[in-house]
Amino acid sequence: MPEPTSSDRAVRALEDVTGTTRPRRPGDGTDPDVPVAATVVIVRDTPAGPAVLMIERPDRGSFAGAWVFPGGKLEAADRAGADEVLGAEHDVLDDGIIERATSDELAAAHQAGARETQEETGLRVDAASLVGVSCWDPPPGIALRIRTWFFLASDPGGDLVLAPDEVAAAQWVRPAEMLARHGRGEVTLYPPTWVTLHDLAGQADADAMLAKARMSGIRRFETVAWRGGDGPVLLWQGDAAYEDEAADAASRHRLEMAALPWIYTRTD
Numbered sequence: 281m282p283e284p285t286s287s288d289r290a291v292r293a294l295e296d297v298t299g300t301t302r303p304r305r306p307g308d309g310t311d312p313d314v315p316v317a318a319t320v321v322i323v324r325d326t327p328a329g330p331a332v333l334m335i336e337r338p339d340r341g342s343f344a345g346a347w348v349f350p351g352g353k354l355e356a357a358d359r360a361g362a363d364e365v366l367g368a369e370h371d372v373l374d375d376g377i378i379e380r381a382t383s384d385e386l387a388a389a390h391q392a393g394a395r396e397t398q399e400e401t402g403l404r405v406d407a408a409s410l411v412g413v414s415c416w417d418p419p420p421g422i423a424l425r426i427r428t429w430f431f432l433a434s435d436p437g438g439d440l441v442l443a444p445d446e447v448a449a450a451q452w453v454r455p456a457e458m459l460a461r462h463g464r465g466e467v468t469l470y471p472p473t474w475v476t477l478h479d480l481a482g483q484a485d486a487d488a489m490l491a492k493a494r495m496s497g498i499r500r501f502e503t504v505a506w507r508g509g510d511g512p513v514l515l516w517q518g519d520a521a522y523e524d525e526a527a528d529a530a531s532r533h534r535l536e537m538a539a540l541p542w543i544y545t546r547t548d
Contacts, residue, residue, distance in 0.1 A: 289345060289468045291511060291537050301505050302421035303523075309417045309427075309502040316385055317428045318393035319351025320405060321413065321476060323486040324435035324452065330486045331452040332477070333435070335400060338448045345448075346468040347458065349476075350403075352396040352446075353426070354388050362387035386412065386498075389429035397433075401450065402441025405433040411490055412498040413479075416472045419505040430476055432493045434486060455481040463541030471514055471535055472501070478544050511538030518548050 322333040332349070339345045362384065394407035410431035418425045440450055455477040462469045469477070483489045504522055506513040513536050515522050520529035536543040 288465075290470050301419040304420055304502060304504060308420045309415075309500060310382060311427075314417070315353055315426045316389065316392075317351060317353045317426050318389040318396065318431065319349045319428060320393040320397045320410060320431045320433050321349045321480070322397070322403065322405065322433050322435050323480075323489050325486050326452065326454075329454050330480075330483055330489060331454050332458075332480065333401065333403075334451055334453055334458065335442070335447045336449040336451075338446070343468075343470060346470055346473075348470070348473055349430070350397040350400045351393060351428070352400070354385075354392040355395075358391035358395065359384070359388040361391050386429060390431070393429070393431050400443045400446050403436055403438055405436050409433065411493045413476065413493050413496075414472070414499045414501055416501045417503060419503045428472065429498075430472065432490055434490065459541070465540055471537075474542060475501075475535065475544060508536075508538060511536075513537065518546065 323330055324333075325331075334347045335350055336347050337343045337345060390407040390410050393410055394405050398404050410433050413430040413432055416428045416430070418427075442450055458467065458469070459474070459477050459481060461467045462474065480489055483492065501516050504515040506515065513534055516533045518531060518533035520531040522533070530547065532545040532547045534545055536545075
């Protein structure tokens, strides 16, 4: 049999877990028992256009061989040091509501994102200046769920110093270029990374990326997974079939992963 393409790893991982998912319940997206992580998309301008810093995970452990943004799980020290970013004006959820528990978690995620970025890449970003982009909650019912906050940050400058146990390689790359490489089966990307790159592609420069993130607020992606006949499909709020698979209205917010390139549709 032919060897699977790199991107098949993500699809196979999703196919393995979609059979264990259950319908979403109120509170799933803020469940305090779910581990929390943070990841930082560092952006800068290059002669070829705006680029983001991506790192390749070693061929073992979580997200083996995948290209991701620097980040990792929250630690106790992140929560203890979160007071300085509570109430940051640029952190507004897309529904305009920030409950106290969510605010505390978000502030700790700022700290974790800055800490993990320095540990993995040697780059020092200011926790309070991170711009919230999205919060991803995996399908409920799967064995391993990690709720992840995504942030944007300007390149702080300095040399990359990669953590050898956590980073196999690093590259500044234009979002559209990384998506094209994934579409050819050359790299592994997981859905939150892919959708984030998709949203950043086409921006004129790094400042435009940051301005769009500030204007849009933090988008929630509370995921529902289907095991379709051809491959997994992920659904998010705004899709007509999000709560009822039989719904056939035109409203769509989904990622179809049956074949490369993946197809992301958001009709609002």
